[in-house]
Amino acid sequence: MTETIEFQAEARQLLQLMIHSIYSDKDVFLRELVSNASDALDKVRLASYVDKDVAVETDDLHIELVTDAEQRTLTVRDNGIGMTREEVVDLIGTIAKSGTAEMLAKMREAESAGSKEQTAELIGQFGIGFYSSFMVAERVEMTTRKAGTAEGVHWESTGEGTYTLEPVPDAPQGTAITVHLKPEDAEDALHDYANPDTVRRIVKRYSDFITWPIRLNPGEEEGSQEPINSRKALWARPQSDVTAEEYAEFYRHVSHDWQEPLETMRLSAEGTFEYQALLFLPSHAPMDLFMREHKRGVQLYVKRVFVMDDCEALVPEYLRFVKGVVDAQDLSLNVSREILQQDRQIQMIRKRLVRKVLQTIAAMQENEPEKYATFWRELGRAVKEGLLSDHDNQKAILDICSFPSTHSADEPTTLAAYKQRMPEGQDTIYYATGDSRSGLENSPHLEAFRAKGYEVLLLTDPVDEVWVDVVTEFDGTPLASVAKGEVDLGDETETPEGFDDLLSWMGTELAEEVKEVRLSSRLTTSPACLVGDPGDLTPTLEKMYRAMGQEPPKVKRILELNPSHPLVTGLRDAQAGGTAEKDVAELLYGMALLAEGGDLAEPAAFVNTLAARLQKAL
Structure with missing residues (x-):
């Protein structure tokens, strides 16, 4: 009944x-497991609360760590929720995340450049803790049975390209992972993971x-049933009793990020409703920050009992990168996501969490500019969604x-x-929107503003x-x-005269492309530019709609002419003498469109017209 299955290419x-040991601190594999x-x-305790009829065992939930120096193995065993065969294949055999190929390309670049730190940071963004066991393993075995099901499954692989699966009728509830360790390095006894002291x-x-008891080699020696972890919830301990390293490890636990957090926040409330919260700002943007299937929210506990991962009701979309824990005192243990959206207490907690996060960022901006610069570079784009x-x-x-300016x-500016x-004399904050800084800096729209300083x-x-x-x-x-x-x-300049006939003629000739032709007060060196009315879609926004598969309504814009430019005055004189030609007006419009980074409707026609005019000029 044994099956051999290939890993997905990305996996x-x-x-x-x-x-090949991309991470220098291999100890973290045990943390991940x-x-x-x-x-x-x-999850198994939550399942028992939600469905009283499900056949799950919750009498003695715990984690066991078993070392075997002779066999050189380390086993991590839990009696938790477990997995079905299908879940094993989906969760371990494949990586179903958008952007996987792009991320792997970055990893390979970092690896070829010899940057282990950068590669490790990228891998940390996947949240693939189970795979980390292969840093120390020659072979990994896993036996698992989903709580409430009758049959388990045995998984095994050397990580070389395939894995095997076979059914296990009498498997206990939960998951046991046995890491068959690589040969011992005599010079590195500190990292002998078959040694109980190392573990x-x-x-x-x-x-x-970790709030669950972690037992080391239970039954093998006196007192081995006693947990080797303190099991004290960090958010419930006095702030003075928690070290920065403990906060960092807890952040890694809740975020599955291998980096340290940029900022740690604690808050609590007593009175009509009580809660404690421990929140973190990451030091880099999560890989899925702008992906449709991204997860957001913090973990929700009720009286130290885990209730929900990624509780969206507690964190708005624009703060989806915030990780951490909220421990409420007066909620039901089987509360649903739908109920949470309407719960008054949750709404009040959410308001206070948002206020705390924004205040923390503001304090960082004022007192720690380098840290704020990192935050804004990585996460500012998401924060602006809150506007x-x-x-x-x-x-x-x-x-x-x-904002860049x-x-x-x-240096960006506030x-x-x-x-x-x-x-x-300046009474307005001016801005320009577009695809790139260089494109905006060279835009004709900025000429008069630059001249005025x-x-x-x-x-x-x-x-x-x-x-x-x-806004x-x-x-x-x-x-x-x-x-x-x-x-x-604020310039008190007289309106140039003698252009009315030119503006009227060009408005007629270009009626299909523009809604109006007028003289400009924003140009100093360019002959023409295109502007919109307030409320009009910008060209960049039109491109965004098209990229999403939506065709926006056609927006005609205004062509502004620089009355002091020789090309414009020459065209005025030609029009007055009856020698102006339509193709010159079309070229002027096309030049204005290209100057702002726009796309010509018919590039070939524009090039042919330009070539003909150049030939005539020669």
Whole structure:
């Protein structure tokens, strides 16, 4: 009845990275296996609460670690939820995550460059703790039975490309993983994982906070039934009693991230409703931060009893990178996700968590600029989504935002700092949106602002195209796009005369492309540019819609001409003399479109027209 099955290609590549020791601290494999066992125990206890009729054993939930120096094995056993055959194949044989191929390409680059730290960081983003056992193993065996089912399954592999499966009729509930260790390195006795002292040291360092009892070699010696971990919930201990290393290990446990957290936050409440919370900000963006199937939310406990992973009701979408634990005192143990969305206590806790996170980021921004710079570089794009969805905290979110601007090529700016630099006479915060900084810096829309010495925010994230239509001012100062509406920069210049006939003629000739042709006050060196009316879709937003498979309604824009440019004055004179030709107007429109990074409807026709005009000029 034994089956031999091939690993999915991506899983096989990851296993090879593990086997060839991409991570310098191999002790973490035990942390990962114990963490998985703890999760399995949480889930079986929750299953017993949710369905009283399910046949699960919950009398003595625990984790066992069994060392065998003679056989050189280490076994991690739990009596938790277990897995079915199908779950084993899905969870271990394949990696069903979007972006896997891209991530593997980055891993291979890091590996070829000899950067073990970077490779380990990338692997940590997968949350693939079980695979880490192959860092120390010649072979791994696993026997597992899903709680409430009759038959278990035995899994075995050397990690080389295939694994075997066979049914086990009498398997106990839960999962047992036996790691057949690589030959002992006589010079590295500290990392002999068949040695009980080594295992005890690793558990004390990485897994002491696990709330389930971890027993080492139970039954083999007196007192072995006593857990080797303290089992003290970190969020319930006095803050002064918890070390930074303990916080870091707990973060790794709840996030499955191998890096240390950027920031740790604790808060609690007593009175009408009580809760304790321990939250973390990651030091890098999770791999799935912008993927459709990303998970968000913190773990929910009720009176120290695990209730739910990824409790979305506690964390808004724009803070989906926040990890941690909330331990509430007055909720039901079998509360559902649907009920949580309406629960008043949960809503109050959520408000306080959001406020705490935003206050922590604000304090980081003020007091630890380097740490804030890391946070904003990695996670700022997600935070800006809150400007659209969280009206109550919009001001607080706007305060902690930073944006690239023409003031500095390297350092982004806050809106408060922008306002402090505004010269006398400027009463508006100006911004430009587009695909890239270089494209915006070379845009003709910035010419008059640069000439006046006015700073312009350069917004290139996709979310920027949307929130600028929702946030209209900051601290009483309006925000305005340099590419929309008419620009009033306070210059008292007379309107040039003699262009009315040209504007009327070009408006007629280009009626299919533009809604109006007018003179510009925003151009100093370019002959023309395209601008939109307030409320119009921007070209970048149109591209985004098309990329999502949606065809936006056609938006005609306004063509503005620079009345001091020789090309425009020459065209005016030609039109007055009756010699102006339509193809020159079309070229002027095409040049304006290209200057802002737009796409020509018919590039070949534009090139042919340009070639004909150049030939005529010669």
